[in-house]
Amino acid sequence: xxxxxxxxxxxxxxxxxxxxxxxxxxxxxxxxxxxxxxxxxxxxxxxxxxxxxxxxxxxxxxxxxxxxxxxxxxxxxxxxxxxxxxxxxxxxxxxxxxxxxxxxxxxxxxxxxxxxxxxxxxxxxxxxxxxxxxxxxxxxxxxxxxxxxxxxxxxxxxxxxxxxxxxxxxxxxxxxxxxxxxxxxxxxxxxxxxxxxxxxxxxxxxxxxxxxxxxxxxxxxxxxxxxxxxxxxxxxxxxxxxxxxxxxxxxxxxxxxxxxxxxxxxxxxxxxxxxxxxxxxxxxxxxxxxxxxxxxxxxxxxxxxxxxxxxxxxxxxxxxxxxxxxxxxxxxxxxxxxxxxxxxxxxxxxxxxxxxxxxxxxxxxxxxxxxxxxxxxxxxxxxxxxxxxxxxxxxxxxxxxxxxxxxxxxxxxxxxxxxxxxxxxxxx
Amino acid sequence: xxxxxxxxxxxxxxxxxxxxxxxxxxxxxxxxxxxxxxxxxxxxxxxxxxxxxxxxxxxxxxxxxxxxxxxxxxxxxxxxxxxxxxxxxxxxxxxxxxxxxxxxxxxxxxxxxxxxxxxxxxxxxxxxxxxxxxxxxxxxxxxxxxxxxxxxxxxxxxxxxxxxxxxxxxxxxxxxxxxxxxxxxxxxxxxxxxxxxxxxxxxxxxxxxxxxxxxxxxxxxxxxxxxxxxxxxxxxxxxxxxxxxxxxxxxxxxxxxxxxxxxxxxxxxxxxxxxxxxxxxxxxxxxxx
Numbered sequence: 232x233x234x235x236x237x238x239x240x241x242x243x244x245x246x247x248x249x250x251x252x253x254x255x256x257x258x259x260x261x262x263x264x265x266x267x268x269x270x271x272x273x274x275x276x277x278x279x280x281x282x283x284x285x286x287x288x289x290x291x292x293x294x295x296x297x298x299x300x301x302x303x304x305x306x307x308x309x310x311x312x313x314x315x316x317x318x319x320x321x322x323x324x325x326x327x328x329x330x331x332x333x334x335x336x337x338x339x340x341x342x343x344x345x346x347x348x349x350x351x352x353x354x355x356x357x358x359x360x361x362x363x364x365x366x367x368x369x370x371x372x373x374x375x376x377x378x379x380x381x382x383x384x385x386x387x388x389x390x391x392x393x394x395x396x397x398x399x400x401x402x403x404x405x406x407x408x409x410x411x412x413x414x415x416x417x418x419x420x421x422x423x424x425x426x427x428x429x430x431x432x433x434x435x436x437x438x439x440x441x442x443x444x445x446x447x448x449x450x451x452x453x454x455x456x457x458x459x460x461x462x463x464x465x466x467x468x469x470x471x472x473x474x475x476x477x478x479x480x481x482x483x484x485x486x487x488x489x490x491x492x493x494x495x496x497x498x499x500x501x502x503x504x505x506x507x508x509x510x511x512x513x514x515x516x517x518x519x520x521x522x523x524x525x526x527x528x529x530x531x532x533x534x535x536x537x538x539x540x541x542x543x544x545x546x547x548x549x550x551x552x553x554x555x556x557x558x559x560x561x562x563x564x565x566x567x568x569x570x571x572x573x574x575x576x577x578x579x580x581x582x583x584x585x586x587x588x589x590x591x592x593x594x595x596x597x598x599x600x601x602x603x604x605x606x607x608x609x610x611x612x613x614x615x616x617x618x619x620x621x622x623x624x625x626x627x628x629x630x631x632x633x634x635x636x637x638x639x640x641x642x643x644x645x646x647x648x649x650x651x652x653x654x655x656x657x658x659x
Numbered sequence: 660x661x662x663x664x665x666x667x668x669x670x671x672x673x674x675x676x677x678x679x680x681x682x683x684x685x686x687x688x689x690x691x692x693x694x695x696x697x698x699x700x701x702x703x704x705x706x707x708x709x710x711x712x713x714x715x716x717x718x719x720x721x722x723x724x725x726x727x728x729x730x731x732x733x734x735x736x737x738x739x740x741x742x743x744x745x746x747x748x749x750x751x752x753x754x755x756x757x758x759x760x761x762x763x764x765x766x767x768x769x770x771x772x773x774x775x776x777x778x779x780x781x782x783x784x785x786x787x788x789x790x791x792x793x794x795x796x797x798x799x800x801x802x803x804x805x806x807x808x809x810x811x812x813x814x815x816x817x818x819x820x821x822x823x824x825x826x827x828x829x830x831x832x833x834x835x836x837x838x839x840x841x842x843x844x845x846x847x848x849x850x851x852x853x854x855x856x857x858x859x860x861x862x863x864x865x866x867x868x869x870x871x872x873x874x875x876x877x878x879x880x881x882x883x884x885x886x887x888x889x890x891x892x893x894x895x896x897x898x899x900x901x902x903x904x905x906x907x908x909x910x911x912x913x914x915x916x917x918x919x920x921x922x923x924x925x926x927x928x929x930x931x932x933x934x935x936x937x938x939x940x941x942x943x944x945x946x947x948x
Contacts, residue, residue, distance in 0.1 A: 303912075303915075304912045304913075307697040307912075307915055308697065308912075311697045412794075412800065413800055414800040414801030414802075415801060416785075416801070424807070424895075424896065425893070425895065425896075478784075478785075479784065479804045479807065479808075480783075480784035480785070480802075480804030480805075480806070480807030480808070481807060482804075482807040482808075482895060482896030482897065483784075483804065483805075483806035483807035483812070483892065483895065483896060484807070488783065488785075491785075491786060492785060497785055622914065625913065626913065626914060630897050630898070633896070633897050634897055637809075637896075637897075639897070
């Protein structure tokens with residue numbers, strides 16, 4: 232009896248194994264990895280995947296939600312092992328790095344690319360280009376802006392700053408001892424120091440607004456060790472060291488700490504992107520703030536409306552090693568077509584639409600501060616499209632500039648050292 | 660058949676060990692002599708270049724110093740604290756002892772990641788409990804930036820490490836204390852020995868084997884500890900609390916230089932093996948004496 236039971240169990244196991252391995256060979260299984268994103272966006276993406284699957288009998292998209300902080304680690308390790316997603320939502324500035332490495336498929340090779348290209352605002356699509364190839368469809372556009380805590384600004388009778396002098400003065404005025412115990416408990420500005428990439432992304436808009444650059448046009452030379460960048464960095468050095476208007480513990484802060492400080496009226500200003508409303512409302516529903524362009528140097532006030540901020544972009548890319556290139560392309564288009572993008576103006580998904588159809592739509596746009604982001608995105612500039620740029624941004628620019636802000640190096644020394652190291656990386 | 664049976668039974672475990680331990684270790688050793696990058700094409704064998712790159716990196720030396728401090732201070736303080744608590748618990752002051760034993764073991768059973776996040780919030784400069792208490796007691800006027808300042812970040816992770824490791828030391832010492840014969844204390848009392856004298860001449864010598872094991876384990880575990888530092892500071896601010904395991908990750912998965920990362924992990928392995936060897940030698944000599 233016992234033996235019979237054992238044989239039956241083994242047979243059952245084998246049958247189950249055969250059926251589970253078989254599957255339906257006619258169905259193309261497309262792995263879609265989404266990194267980070269606001270809850271509304273994740274919900275929307277999930278629904279979009281479901282409707283796509285319902286409409287396509289021969290394609291099955293399987294969605295995986297991954298950590299925003301682990302994009303490069305996960306993609307590099309998976310790609311180098313020959314695994315990973317077919318379609319993914321990643322930073323557009325990865326086009327250069329992953330395109331150069333041969334991991335992303337140049338989507339301009341698809342025959343209908345030219346017609347698809349026409350959907351998007353041209354400068355946004357350009358952010359997905361590296362050399363002569365496009366490595367993704369624009370997913371979410373990001374322009375870095377200044378968020379000013381309305382309650383704190385109104386209480387002080389301040390208007391959001393337009394120039395660096397106004398910015399510094401406002402931060403100084405907003406830095407004070409509120410409870411009268413003799414120590415400062417409210418600050419003008421908070422910086423994201425605990426995330427090296429995030430820190431550089433918040434410093435770069437000031438450099439761009441001042442007319443600075445990071446690399447030469449041919450991408451062969453570092454150009455950020457110049458008076459413009461020094462001036463921009465010096466602004467933060469002075470605010471931290473002289474005015475004490477930047478939170479003293481900023482080097483340890485991640486997004487959650489910054490959000491807590493801003494929402495609890497301990498900090499008046501932060502430099503963010505279009506996710507700001509989502510994260511603030513999630514923490515403190517009803518909290519109001521002003522969304523304004525990053526201030527410009529005083530002598531460039533006449534360019535306040537046109538000076539570029541940092542542009543970032545989330546794009547939908549396809550793995551070059553995907554077994555199902557055409558199916559992946561079908562899904563990528565479905566995710567980013569005109570109809571899909573309209574949803575990005577109907578609800579706040581923490582990002583800005585990228586199609587001309589949605590941006591120029593006359594439909595009411597409940598997306599908060601739509602006009603500010605739309606305006607800034609017209610002029611915004613991305614990081615230079617160099618394969619080593621992300622490494623330089625995270626591993627060189629951030630640590631040296633942080634050292635300058637806390638006084639370990641002068642602003643000039645920081646940029647000089649960073650430039651030397653970055654140039655070595657470029658020439659390596 | 661009888662002779663080969665043990666080998667056959669051991670084979671699966673041996674194969675598994677080779678697969679998960681020996682193979683990665685060998686592969687890591689090979690990688691440390693090769694130019695292995697996840698981003699760019701590999702240049703093949705590079706000899707000792709990766710090791711030289713590591714040794715020429717200032718951050719490595721800073722991390723080495725931090726790791727040594729983290730391990731030595733973390734272990735010594737954990738053991739001292741653990742011994743102190745174990746001695747108190749050994750005084751048998753009633754049933755309340757069991758409650759304390761349970762409470763003191765909590766830090767040990769908490770996951771290092773959870774503990775790291777908890778400490779991160781406890782030490783938060785604006786909303787943290789520590790600053791709140793210090794300000795309430797009038798000890799400080801304004802919140803200290805515990806994790807955001809180069810001077811305090813490493814101390815904070817060491818404190819968190821001690822908090823997590825001392826219960827293990829306490830349990831071990833407590834078990835060791837139970838094995839010391841009462842007669843030794845009674846004889847010492849007859850001879851008029853003081854409490855300190857009894858502690859130095861009876862308790863400590865009897866606990867020497869437990870202490871040795873704890874020192875060795877504590878040093879090895881602290882030297883290899885990644886979780887606590889990574890969760891609390893990620894090695895920051897500006898590398899002030901960078902330790903070797905976190906730096907291995909930096910090299911391998913931030914700079915994507917697997918060759919350099921492998922070289923550093925082999926160096927760390929060599930340091931640990933040497934330390935353990937020297938320590939065991941000293942111990943062996945002591946035992947012979």
